[in-house]
Amino acid sequence: MSTRIVIVYHSEYGHTQRQAEAVMTGVKLVSDVEALMLTVEEAKDQWAELSSADAIIFGAPTYVGGPSAAFKEFQEASSAAVMRNGYLWRDKIAAGFTNSGTRAGDKLATLIQMVLFAAQHGMHWVSLDLPPANCSATGSEHDLNRLGFWLGAAAQSDVDAGPEQAPPKADLLTAEHLGRRVAETTLRFAQGHPRR
Numbered sequence: 001m002s003t004r005i006v007i008v009y010h011s012e013y014g015h016t017q018r019q020a021e022a023v024m025t026g027v028k029l030v031s032d033v034e035a036l037m038l039t040v041e042e043a044k045d046q047w048a049e050l051s052s053a054d055a056i057i058f059g060a061p062t063y064v065g066g067p068s069a070a071f072k073e074f075q076e077a078s079s080a081a082v083m084r085n086g087y088l089w090r091d092k093i094a095a096g097f098t099n100s101g102t103r104a105g106d107k108l109a110t111l112i113q114m115v116l117f118a119a120q121h122g123m124h125w126v127s128l129d130l131p132p133a134n135c136s137a138t139g140s141e142h143d144l145n146r147l148g149f150w151l152g153a154a155a156q157s158d159v160d161a162g163p164e165q166a167p168p169k170a171d172l173l174t175a176e177h178l179g180r181r182v183a184e185t186t187l188r189f190a191q192g193h194p195r196r
């Protein structure tokens with residue numbers, strides 16, 4: 001049975017979708033791992049797909065200091081579809097990413113909310129594992145993790161730039177790093193502990 005990762009995300013205007021695609025690129029760098037991208041709207045009809053995955057990577061734009069309402073709706077729907085049916089996501093790997101208009105933008109609150117969501121499902125959270133960057137005389141806007149997050153991948157998209165321009169390359173490469181790390185971790189975990 002191959003190792004499978006699903007990326008579930010919401011993006012109203014396309015910027016977080018660019019980040020999700022970069023996460024997917026990172027996952028695909030690892031052999032023997034299959035990946036699937038689902039919007040939250042699609043995911044709500046594909047609970048079986050999610051429950052058979054080894055890892056789920058969550059992505060949402062930060063709206064009003066937290067995950068967007070559409071992402072929250074998906075999270076709440078998982079209560080009946082996943083928890084009430086026997087905690088079907090228990091012991092899966094989890095990770096997350098978020099994008100917003102400003103550099104800080106209260107994105108940390110979104111990532112923390114995703115960690116809590118994963119914990120409520122009994123999942124194992126994978127951190128970003130990149131040193132914080134762009135914080136010294138030798139740092140620059142081109143550094144991976146230029147925004148300085150640990151819990152997951154963060155991106156910033158200027159509000160007057162379309163998704164073809166934003167988020168910038170450094171943030172997309174940061175997202176790619178997360179995808180690769182989750183795939184490598186999932187592979188190790190799945191080999192040691194076959195899916196129940």
Ligand SMILES: Cc1cc2nc3c(=O)[nH]c(=O)nc-3n(C[C@H](O)[C@H](O)[C@H](O)COP(=O)(O)O)c2cc1C
Pocket residue numbers: 010011012013014015016017061062063064065066099100101102103104105106157159
């Ligand atoms: C309703 C709403 C609330 C927002 N709240 C925040 C916020 O709290 N922090 C922030 O930095 N940006 C905020 N933004 C900006 C978005 O996070 C930003 O435009 C993002 O790139 C949108 O992602 P999307 O294109 O994937 O929908 C908000 C945008 C909207 C529409």
